[in-house]
Amino acid sequence: MVTRIDTVVVGAGHAGLAVSRLLTSAGRDHVVLDRGRVAESWRTERWESLRLLGPSWMVRLPGWRYDGPERDGYLTLSQLVGHLEEYAAGLPVETGRTVQSVDAVGDGYRVVTPGRTWLARHVVVATGPSGRPAMPAGLLGLDPGVEVISPLRYRRPDALAPGGVLVVGASSSGVQIAEELAVAGRRVVLAVGRHTRMPRRYRGLDAYWWLERTGRLSRTIDTMPDRAAARREASYQIVGRAPGDPRTPDLDLGALQALGVELVGRFHEAEGHRIRLGNAGGLAATVGLADRRMHRFLDAADRRVHEDTLRGTIEEWRTAPEGPSQRPAPVRVGPTREAIDLRAEGITTVIVATGYRPHHPWLRVPVTDPDGTIRQVRGATPAPGLYVVGQRFQHRRDSATIDGARHGARDVVSHLCADDVRGLRAALFEMEETG
Template sequence: MLTTDTVVIGAGHAGLAVSRLLTDAGRDHVVIDRGRVAERWRTERWDSLHLLTPNWMTRLPGWHYPGPDSEAYMAVADLVAHLERYAASFAAPVRTGTTVLAVTACAGGYRVTTDQGTWATRHVVVATGPWGRPRVPAGIDLEGSGLVLTTASRYRNPGALPDGGVLVVGASSSGVQIADELSRAGRRVVLAAGRHTRMPRRYRGLDVFWWLERTGRLARTIDEVRDPAAARNEPSLQLVGRNEPDRSAEDLDLAALAGRGVRVTGRLRAVSGGVASFEDSLPAAVAESDARMHRFLDAVDAHVDAAGLGPEVWEPLRPRPFAVHRVPTRLDLRAEGIGTVLLATGYRPDHPWLRVPVTGHDGVIRQHRGVTPAPGLYVVGQRFQHRRDSGFIDGARHDAESVVTHLASGRPLDPTPR
């Protein structure tokens, strides 16, 4: 049996952030991953994907974007190379091609059983990210319909899908980006939109993430929100990262998609016998999303006035309203030429190998600032783990620091997980 002080599970950005801090602290550890460094970015993302955050936000402990265009958006292949260089910069002790089979408690710590051997360790850090199994809504029955069901994690490009139109389910960042790409490729697209978060790519001359950071939104903690569960399930921003010369034309929302011919409906209720039914919910979802967007932009305007940041060129131009009309509640998908149903509905937590009682009824690991109820067991990289930016690459550095500080200090457990 192998021994080490800490086993970090996952060699993505969160696991590498933890590894860098453990290395700096002189702590013996190993990082294990079922694939390679940044495996999910390599195999579960579509070809044209770029980060939603600008390059200046690709910050990790002891590491930042070194290139010439801090306002551009990193392509997936470039991000993989970026993380590989990061791992090499401090000789991260990564064991690739190592699948975790079980994590169990034992005397003095934990036993981590893998297909490449077993580690005895005092500490375990779960850094597999917020992704797990794709979320499949109830009521989807494609048997005998001839329709193909796929998910955003399996989508690569329009040419890899069967011929015909596509029903995209979900209007968060993945859904709107995939719907946009399919539409630009000449596919007929229907987008089923439920609750969503609309946001302009740039406002008053600056990327919206500049304003989110400047106004303190990204640093807001889970302890400051009224409903932690709702906050952790907020839809991702309707944004796209494109590196075109005219970045002012990069808004990607329902209005932009409808203008390109995408047919927008309400939330999907069911698919049966090739017929899709939708809730009559689109007007309310659009109104709620626009209201939240304008509240944030009002806060930005107030911040500009209070801080004296407003040069005349920073005009407060806002996205135009999306006029909702003629929204179908029922579509015969085959008659509409739809051949594929593509789910962009998020993910459910999936830790079948975690044999320690730290997950809630929803499968989410219970924690506070990364500290779980099980002594010596930690988690990093969850959505809104502690700060609003915890789920972004940039936010992992804060959670990693909290976890490694606690791990190295041997302090009592933090307050009850939220």
């Protein structure tokens, strides 16, 4: 069965739904296709205890925002899925439609799914930035008897094989999983690479309030000195807690040490059951760099308070609490080792939390780089009529987040609906080339 349509959106997560809402408002004929259900990745590729990192008041999509009783709380996955299901009501979403291929045909695209094909003028790829885990090449030498998984497959501590766990990566996923395992009584070793330390709250306000207030989230890729490095930057070392959770709101390396997690240097390579790590000085340098970056950010927050105070523009309910601002204490790391014998130490599982790489094997249009990233400027690719939403640092720093997707979706739908899409795209890419 072949259907002609103006636009096909691939992916019914928050980004695809944001695009669909704007296309609906613009009166554009379209369909949203997803291999599973609405928000399938949120349902099946996250661990069970996960809460959103940003506060609920930041869950904003075109035409909708969270307005519940816990604006300063952090949504559970089931709560988020429920909101996205409500948001999708009335939108032309077809679930259980696995996209097998997207090819350029004439002046449009052929989108093939089992039992049905769409011929579309436009295609919007909204499958998110987490196509496949970024597994270090050094893992190839690991003994096959050791289970290796990514956060996409981790669910809860008792679902793992008995024994200790090596967690590779100290960004948000790595530290949250390490904490959960340690609280469950597992022995945990955390291999620490480059990370971004961030307090949960500062001057009585959530870190994301300061990130938004200081313009960090809205910073655009064209202002970055190294765009590739900016798109690889580590996620914030932060956690969303349940109301009344007695644990410290800050989840950093010091908090993990207090739970008995052993910190070691970054992972280098595996030979059988032996893991080679970075040297002792490397761990101290990595931790020190993360602390310095955190303090630079907090300095920027203090400057913003000072500037707003001088201008008289801070609202009373957002002013800093009484007393001086308090900053997290430095993380202290002592001597560490340069190797681990997994068998001798009873470590049976390695969880690799080192990020993700885009993966679009079904996209048969030459717009991807060797690492899978789709080439684009503000969502417009070099191929006329083909767009992408939700890539890391697509245009703004928050492009891959729920809140940031609304900006990327507006960019894409504005381009798509423009009278001269080809001319607009050409001008954008000329601006990109000339900087």
